[in-house]
Amino acid sequence: MRFRDGIFLSLLVCSFSVAHGQTSGTDQTLPAVTVRGTTPERFSVGQKTQRIDSVTLEQFRFQNLTDVLTYTTPIAFKIYGSGQLATSSFRGTSSNHTAVLWNGININQPTLGQTDFSTLPVAGFDQLAVQYGSSASCVGSDAVGGSILLMSNPKWQQPGLLVSAGQKLASFRNFATQGGVRFVSPAGKTWQIAGKTFFYTTNSNNDFPYRERGNYFVERSITKQKGFIQDLYFRNQKNQQLSVNFWLTDNDLTVTPFDTTVRERTRSQSYRFLTTYETSTLTLRLGWIRDIIDYARGNFTNPSHSQTDRLISRIENEFKYQLKTSQVSLRIGGEWSHYNTQVDGYGDQLIQEDRADLFALARLDLNRWLLSANIRQAFVTRFDPPVTPTVGAEYLILKTATSNLTAKGSVARSYRVPTLNERYWKVLGNPNIRPENGFNLEAGLSERWLPNERFSISTEATVFRNRIDDWSYWNPEYGYRVENLQLVVARGLEWNGVLNYTTPRWQSGLTLGYALTRSSQERVYNVYAQDIIGKQLVYVPKHSRRFSAYVAHGKNRFTILNQINSRQYITFDNIQFLRGFMLTNLLLETQIKLGSIETRIQGQVTNLFNTVYFNVKRNAMPGRSFSVQLICNLNTTKQ
């Protein structure tokens, strides 16, 4: 999916980023200030990074992060039901091994050490990138299998005001509403101001007209989602920028809602606040995140409560040296966070801890070489992880006017600080648990070919091997007590290719991706472990394939999205599995303009072939469904 955003974006006139035919494209040359938000990518040389283009994000703007990632990346999701818990497995690792960063800050729930992707709607951020492999030296804890980067973007190049309102009507009495304002002041002589105010609500009643599909039950659940975003940016000509980002998410899930004895409610609320001051060399960040989870069964009045507050501060300074034929960037920084957590399962006491990180990131740009060397040391009260270095290189093998071929390679250590649940849970937690540590090797080739004005082809192939020791494991043999028992080796290959063909009237594109993921436990720790050594890890499909294609003419666009996943084993010895499946979605969109209001109309068919496939509770997922989305934009930005 690493096609040039520009090619895609110019095809479609839609809200925010695309409304004026300009691109917010990240491959474009942006002022230094905005580039700084992407630190993990700049210093993770040799590793694969995939940017999800803004057209795709627009298509998924009423859906959750799970939906967009499952059609665009090989990340496997463990899904508990429609609108229910969804956790990731990135490159054959566990749900604790994907770092989710919002504007550079890890927003995984500290209690669980993971993100429920069903609670993060695509409407909550402006840009999305996926970084493959370990990047702990740049990101810190959790970046073992890969990282998901969610970013806000002030879009300085598009001064003006954009008012947007959207409504989705879908099968099963599912609805969603969104609205907001984005503004950018004209680039004046002294200060420029930008901001975004946005809210969204989703009501998924999941009122299925069937109780079963293919003799499997379809579980009833209701999800109500609310969110609010406030971004404000101030920058001056001296390249100083002050920004404030606020994102509130509120996800309210009720399973079996109509039986008052057994209904289960999980309400997850997160308040995320970040303020950043940046100059051309210095970055200061101060953030506060509060994560709340309330769980109740039957009677909802007195739920089990968990609340964690994090105060985060980070200082980074970049030094740049321009040499004769090369450029050296050195970024040195430190981070300190304070945690306060109150969880019913931890006992009555408030648990507090401090964490600190020191890191140094270096990048060398030579003529054909790009090199990086990074190191990080994290300090956690009683749980100091190992020193984490990374070395990466990219070499431009071939460079012609129409084509370039790059070879990449990276060696990285990674770690994961045990979650608060793993350490403090009174019954099954283990205060003596150690941080996990990983060793990731990867190498790849990427090729971009533009044979003529109309064609563009890009392709990338990567092989990786990630060895994670002290893999913590809720040991079912000991009533699910957590232990550093296992050694997991994940290896695999990924390939993707993008083909675009454009004529003055027609545009079309094709994206194909395939991933082979072989991930297995390798340590014998008891006599029965023999039955599970070398077996594929649970819920990790060995093969996954993604396919998408589109044709666009004028303001009309037809898109087909398809994914195939092989079976997911559900037992450690691989004797049982959820069968593999294929899913296909269709999207048809057009746009009409009435006065200064542009209305984009999108029709979507989800699960076109009515495939019966299963979630981890072995319930059937919903069948074919339809939705219509309307997005009205009042746009005063200058074209």
Added chain:
Amino acid sequence: MKKTKTASSVRLKLALGLLVVLNWSCNNNPDDPAAVPYGSGVLVVNSGNFTDNNGTITYFPPTGTTASYDIFNQVNQRSLTGSVQGYTESDGKGLILVDNTTAGQDKVEIVDANTFKSLATLKSPDIENPRSAVRVSANKVYVSCWDVSGDYTNGTFYKDPGYVAVVDLSTNTVTKKIPAVKGVESLLLVGSEVFAGSAGGVTKLSVIDVTTDQLKTGIEIGSNPNPVAVDANGKLWVYSAGELVRVNTQSKVVENRLKIGTDKSKSPSKFRLSADKKYFYFVSSYYDANYKEFGDLYRFSVNDSSVPATTPFIKRLFSGLDVDPKSGIIYGGVTPSYKQAGYVLRYQSSGTLIDSVKAEIAPSAFYFK
């Protein structure tokens, strides 16, 4: 001579070929005995890992160690989708008790006992949290059900009352729900009465008249009484709070109370009678500080006056236990973890290990047919 031989051998081959074809078509005939693959042998009930809803039934043939796995899925191309709580047969039909994590998704699958082909599915609201099933008369089976189960902390875990579903196998429907005690559990047929136990905190053993499907006066036993078996002397044994209580099935009088073991940190479970009904086997187990379960198998005579439970009969912890009523062979299920296949260890009645056969997730009960 040579030619004749050739011609005859060709004829022989043709005849053999025809036989094979005939034989093959015979195999496809549903009336052929070879088409009743599960007609005799042992069924292993694997309860599965509860949240995975992956209970299964493993089939062991009458001889040998070649097991067939998840036979319901093999025959019907779909999973049972729940924890399997029990299995019983009646009049050529098998009833599989399935407990799903989600309320309203529990069921009883009715299969052909010989082929395991699904015949009908009893679902919610007829069946909620099925616990145990017993054949009471021709085409009539009782299934004990807790009903919808809420939360311990809210005090709604056991609905009051639970019920016993009366299943009519001629129509494959639930014809009646007999209101029973809270947490109605094990069922045992003795004569024309069914004794019903409880897990819900009651102290009386319930008695149901199978001709009228009505509850009769219960027998006061103690906390959470559950019927175990009727021994060689015709006495009913009921387990309650660390004791086996001997009951006269006619007079309903408690005749004796046997304290099981002396170590209070251990809890006894899985009482099973030997083939001659003169001995009880049971598992005594405990958890260490790391939540790992340890335990052994013990044995005592129905005529013993005390059960010290100090010397194990077999030094092994079992997650399931039963005795083949014909051969007396002891079947012990072993669960290494709820995320990988367990094993079934078979022992002579002397306690000598015969073999070990892989089963599926958490082998917990057996059905001998």
